[in-house]
Structure formats: structure tokens, C-alpha cells
Amino acid sequence: MKKIIHFTLNGEPVEALAPVNMTMVDFLRKEMHLTGTKRGCEEGECGACTILLDGRAVPSCIMLAMEADGHEITTIEGVKKNGVLHPVQQEFMDKWALQCGFCTPGMIMSALSLLNENPNPTEEEIRDGIAGNLCRCTGYVKIVEAIDCAAKKLAKAKEAEA
Amino acid sequence: MAIMSKEYYADIESVYKKPEDYELAGKGNAYIRIDAEAKVTGSAVYTDDVDLPGMYYCKLVHSPYAHALIKSIDFSEALKLPGVKGVLTGADFPEGHNLGNPEAFKELADKEPLCRKKVRMVGDEVAAVCATTEEIATQAAALVKVEYEVLEPVLDPFYSMQPDAPAIHYPGTSNLSIFTTMKAGDPDKVFAEADYTDKHYYRTQQMVHAAIEPHGAVAKYENNEWTVWTTTQGAYVSRYWIAWGLGVPESQVRVIKPMLGGGFGGKLDVFAHELCPCKFAQMTGHPVKCILKRDEVFMCTRTRHPISFEIESAFTKEGKLLAKRCKHILDGGAYGGSGIAANTLSLICATFPYKVENIDMTARRPYTNHPASGAMRGYSACQVHFAHEIHMDEVANALGIDPLELRRMNEITPYYTGPTGLEFTSCKFDECMVAVADYIDWKHRDRYPIGSGQGVGLSGSGFMSGTGFPVLVTPHYCSSSTIVRLNREGYAVVFSGANDIGQGCDTVMTMIVAEELGLRMDEVKLVQSDTTATPWDAGSFGSRVTFLGGNACRRAVGDAKFKLLSHWAEEWGCKPQDITMKDHRVFIKGDPEKNISYNEACFGYEEKNFGRCVAGVGSFAHEGDKDIYVKNVGNYATAYSFSASAAKVTVDMETGAVTLDDFAFGHDCGRPLNIRAVEGQIEGSVLLGFGFTCYEECVYDKDGKHLNPSFRDYHFPTALDMPKIKTFVCSEYDPEGPMGAKEAGEGSTAPVGSAIGNAINYATGLTLKELPITPEKLWRALREHEKTGKTVFGAEDLPEKFANMPPLPARD
Structure with missing residues (x-):
């Protein structure tokens, strides 16, 4: 069975027909053709499929597409705006905070969620913020460093704005 | 060491940039990964992201039994399901075309694309279905009825070798997939005369690669040719086995490796999920995708060999290592594949990083009905260095010598040649060891009383840089090749x-x-890993990519550069070596007349050569001999890397929980080509080693069923579990490495587990001889110690098992 859902996807309104039993990650990948959100375990354990639901990180593999109805969804494809990388993305590049890159989109979404809630996280809070995202390549060292640098840059920019 | 190709490439190497002129590879390494932007924006295309019009989906049907005969397969219900497009069994593939790895040992290939008559592990693939959607394919796979006659599963590698054990593959072979020996000197005499001798037992567990990207493939068939996008670590090797498994010429199979979401050795072999989509694509005329689910990755791909060790050593009372005897029993699981290299590697690594002139070592790899063991990052080295380096601390304690000094007393030094012919080049092991020991303040380790719950541990290791693994039956077994084309458009x-x-x-x-x-990074366009577009390469394994691939790449660009500069040398009346390429210009230093742009230089060459473009080809291989694999005599790699680790741990003596407080890693990777890339490899290695030591283990029930095939039940460290990691790159320009570099990705995993293990032993006052050291195991050991005073735990069953092993078969 399929149902029509309405939601905001990366800032754009979407009206779509979705099977009621389809997970959000499959809906994004197969119906919306947004393949930046990855399928790593499909049981909510690895975090590779993390997206933002109203600004908060959720694993999209244990969420149904139906549950997006009426909400604001952000995927990795919506993070770079007007051709400009988000500071978190830029720092991941500059600090070599990625290797195979398969966990990277989910990792960045969790970092954005963390910074939305806590713009000045301590190292321990950063580690806690990405504890649901498994990375087999990096040992997390450079990821923590990149998020910390991005947080500081964002804070500085905010200060300058004020 | 004499590298024969050096002479052949001498002209080319004469125009290489000198180290003092390096810019990108020089100080600072201020360049970023070329794939970074694609990876942070989600645009990077991995195998599962390949989406072709009209694509169908394939699902595999797996055996629920570890050891059984297939009596019948009934597809009738599955075929009734609307959307099902086809089914496959083993009979659809040519008989005798078994899968293995590498090509040079094709006679050892033992895996049918789909099992015909017998299954040898839970998860063995017996059939495949194809449907219009992934969901229908999944439903159809569940409707396939397979009737089995269940056989006794063989799960203990020691039992597997006994004459009364059921044959897993070939009757009368003691279930040995391969055995290896390595001998030098006169160990028996040395053991009889030495001041100190011992015999110890250790055991490591089965772990998995756990790359976050699951294995998968997409195949299409068009113009009598298959194109396969697959999660492979070696496009050419995959192409060889896919063509062989299908029974078609290699010319008709094109393999493309998209972005790969981690390999760690788990994506070297060829699997049913690659061959079945190829068959279905041909049968249906549609492209077909098959992506494994996480439990399939756990059960049906590859694992790290569990190894049981018997180690005997002989030392002088002053601490000089005189001789080593050891026996390694590797649980090979159900198949060979890339696993057949494990034996030799385990023996070579057992001599690292120390000088030992008298050795008598054997490794046996019996089949069992566990999932197949295969290559995994730090191949054999992680297990071997765990056992042998825990052993080193035991020797130090027995002799009353500082473990750091015992290691330094026996360490390999630059340009040492081992007794079986291993030829070392640069070696900064001592610097690595001293750096990590100083960082952890080893000198003042008495600040933590033994058994206080806090402690420090050290470990050292070595690894081959650029393996000589004989992949191909050609004079150059293990080459990497590159082509470089210079374009006059800049x-x-x-x-x-x-x-x-x-x-x-x-x-x-x-x-x-x-x-x-002398170009910018973005002026160099890379075409990578595609058997139609790129030249031959043996694959990413054995710490060979930077070393062999980097040298091949440098020879290719050197070939092009030499042609270009020879042309201009003739024009300018000088030698090619007098001309510099820098900042997009080609010039003679200090001569304002002889200074042209890169574009102009290429154009001038083309003009003179009737339009022919400047192109170069290059290749690099370790000039070893296949005999190293059979006889273990000779040199294995062109260079060797060395590592040392130091760990500081806190053990909660109430609960057995281990916290890794601090970790230092010293790595001799030659001259680093990018310092952040090297650090990243080391930091990832520490995660892998920490997981190996304290977290990870595949658990099976008595019937061989995997009990924890998910990230929910199989844990590896999260960001909260990992310590800060201090890296020391103890570098020295290696004369054979590309721009002086050696390997940095695999050897760095080897000394992690034993440093943590030695620290835990220090902190608890116990000796733990078996991995993983989980809180439960440690808690039980601490309680038993309190009650009985027992101090040594783990591997208690091994003395008897080793004593009762059948003799080695004769070598034919």
C-alpha cells in the first residue's frame, strides 16, 4: 500500500507517494535518488544513514518514510548551500577527517545535530555526539578534531555577526 | 639489495625530482584528498549507489547448516511470486571452475560459485533468485526450499586434523588446506645448551573486517561483454576470478571499482554476490544488483584467522635471543581464498622485529566448518605479534630484564639480513621504541605498583612493505602498473x-x-581501477599500494618526463637532467632564455614527433621468487616497516572493565608522503587493535551457527571508547621507496594488541594468554585469582592439543 506524504526535503517542499512499509533510507535512495545517505547495517547500529529530522540526528534505516510527513528533513546533499561548503564539511576535508568516506555523511549529520543543540561542545561532548556513528578507518581522532575546529569557527563567525 | 629493474629504469630515474626540491611531498604536505569534497557532500558513488535503468535485484539463498549435503532444491513457490525473473543453482556455473585467490595457486581454488552438492559453513550460498525489486527478491529467496542431509560439523581446528575427523573437502588430507615450514640454523643444539628456555601457549579469536560498506556488485551484459561494478580491493584480480567462474574469456569481463567503503582485506576474494548478478544480467538482459545485508557480510565473506600458538624460545641469561621454535595452528574455516597466504605470513612475522638466527617454525591451516578465514589488515601479524610480544614480556620477567631493554638488545638494525634471506633496508625500530617508551614515561613505570589496576605496556613489530605475494603466473608476480599522458592544454x-x-x-x-x-594537484586527472581503462595491478593488499603503486606511478611519469626533457635537451644543447619542471614551467635554472610553459613544452614535443603525445608507462614489482611461499627461503619484500606501541590502561578491578587512557605509536614508514594520511592510518590501526584486544569476537554455537552477526552484538570501539593517540613518525628516506616512503597501513596494526595486553597484565598482575580480554573474562580471572592465587589465564587446553597433533604430512 502507498500513501501520499508531504514534507520539506533539504529546504524544498516535497509531495510524494511512498509505500507505507518503506524505510526512510530506502525512500531517499530509491525514490528521491539521494544516495549520499548510506545503508551500513539497516538496524540502527552504525549511523551511516543518519539524517536530520527537524534539526536532530536520526538513523533513517529504522524510520519509515511515513514518519517524515509534516517534518523537515535534511540529508547530506542539503548541507552545502549556494555552492559553499558548511564549515563542518570544510574541516572534514582540511583535517583529513575521512578515509573511505562511507560513514562520513552520517558523521557530518550527527555533528550538525550536536552543534545545533550545543554550539560549544567539549571534546567529551563531541565524542558523545558521534558515539552512534561507527567509523572503522580513522579511530575518530581527526573527526573529533574537525568538529572541534568547525565549532570554533562557527562560534567566531557568530560573534562577528553579533 | 639488487633490484634488477633499477638498471632498466635508470634513465627514467635520472630525471626524478631530488628530495631537496620536493614541494607537495615536502615539508607540510599541504594538500588534501582528491576525493574529499565528493565524500563530504554525499556525491561520491559507491557500488550501492550505481543505479541503472531497468535494474533487477539478486538475493542469495544460504545454508543454515555448517556441514551438510544438498539433497534437493525446490524453486516452485519462489517462481510463482510476481516479479521473479530467474533462479540459479550451482549447476548453472561450469563445473570445476572453483574460486580461489591468487591465480598462481589456482590448484588450491576450492569454492564453488554456488554449492553443488555440499555446504561447508553456515551461510554457504546454495541458490540465487532475481526479481524486479529488492523486496520481491528477498521474499522469493525465503520461498526456496532446500533439503539437506546434515553432517557432523568440524569446528575445532585440532580435531579437524585428526584421522577420524570427517573430511571437509578432500578425504585423506588431514583437512589441511596448506602447511608451511621455516627453518634456519641449528635450533636443537641451541636449545640444548641455552641458559634459558621456555614453552608458552596463546590463542587469538575470530574477528571480522567490519567495513561500514557492505559487500555488493552490479552487473550488466551488453555486446557480449559483462561490466561489473563491485566492492573489490583489486579490479584485475576480481576480473580474473569472475571470468573463470563464469567460464568466459577475461577479454569479455570489465570490472570497475567505484569508491570503496573500506576493505581491510575483506574484499579481496570473489564471491557469489558478484557471479550471480553476472549470470542473471545475461539471462534477463537487465542490469542486476546484489548488495549483502550486514548479517550476510558477517557470515558469508571473510574473517581474521583465529590462531593457536605454541612458542618455545632460548635466550642467554643476559637476554640475547638465540633460537625460537613455534607452531601456529590457523583455523582456516571452510575455504582457502586469500587465506592461504596466512601461514607464511605468520611465520615471517614471528621473526620480527628481532634478530634470531636459529628457527624451527611450522604453520598449519586446517579447514573447519567456520566461515572462511582470509586476509585482514595486519595479515597474521596482529595475532602473531600479540602472542610473541606477550611472550617477550614473560621472558623479560623471567630473566629479570627490563622489557624495553630486552627488545632493544635483540632488535633488527638497518641492512640486516635474516637467516632465511629476508633483506632489510632502512630500519628505525629503535627510534620508534624509544619514542613511545619516553612518551609513556616507561622509566618511571614503578609509579603504578603491579596489580594496582593501572599499568603500562610496550610492544614492537615489523611488517613487509610491498608484499611479494605471487598473484600471477608471470615473471613479475605482483606488479603495479601505471600510464601517464601529458596534455599540451596544461x-x-x-x-x-x-x-x-x-x-x-x-x-x-x-x-x-x-x-x-610541476603541476597543481587539480591539473592531474586520475583514471582509476577499471580493467578497460587502467593498466594491470595486483590489488590493494600486503601493504603494497604506496610502495609498489607509488613506484610504478613515478616510473610512468618519469618515462614521460624523460621523453619530454630529452627533446628539450636536444633543442637547448644540454642534458635532460639539467632541466627543471616546476610551477607549470620547464626551464634551466638561472637561464632566462630557456624557460617555457608546460603547455609549450608538450606542444614542441608533439610538433617534432608528428603529433605524437608525450606518454609514459611504468611498472614495479618485488623481484622475489614464488619459492618464498613454498620453501620460505629468500626475500619476501623490497622493504620492511617497523612499529612500536605503548599503552597506559586502567582496569576496574571490581568489574574487569578496561579503559585505554593513553596510547603512543611510533612508526617507521620511511619518508611520509602525507603526514596526516600516515597519522590517519595509525589512528585507525589503534582502533582495530583495541577492538581485537578487548572487544571483538565472532561467537558460534555447537552447530557452527554465528550468534552475533550484527553491530548490536558484535562491538568495536566508538568515539567514546577511543583514547587520544600520540603518533611518532620515525622516518628515514628508504632508498627503494617512492620518494623514500614505505608502508603505513598494515604494519601499524601489529603491535597494538600486545601493548594493551602487556599493560593489562601489568595493571592486574596476571598473565592473560587469550583474546579478547573482555570485562567478563577479566572479572572471572580476577575473582579466581583472589580465591586460588592463580595468575596465568587462557589457552589452558592447548598443551594437550599440541601434544596430540598428528605429524605433518610429507611435502610432495
């Missing part, structure tokens, strides 16, 4: 066979070309 194209599996070799190859030609 750029160059590098066609690299090297397979980037996440470690970043695409960036390194690009950098080498840019550095030699």
Missing part, C-alpha cells in the same frame, strides 16, 4: 591500476605525478 592524465579502498592512494598517485611535472 594538464596530465594518470591511468592508475592502484585500487583506493579508502586509504587514499588515489591522492598519493595524483600527488606523485603533480610533483614530478
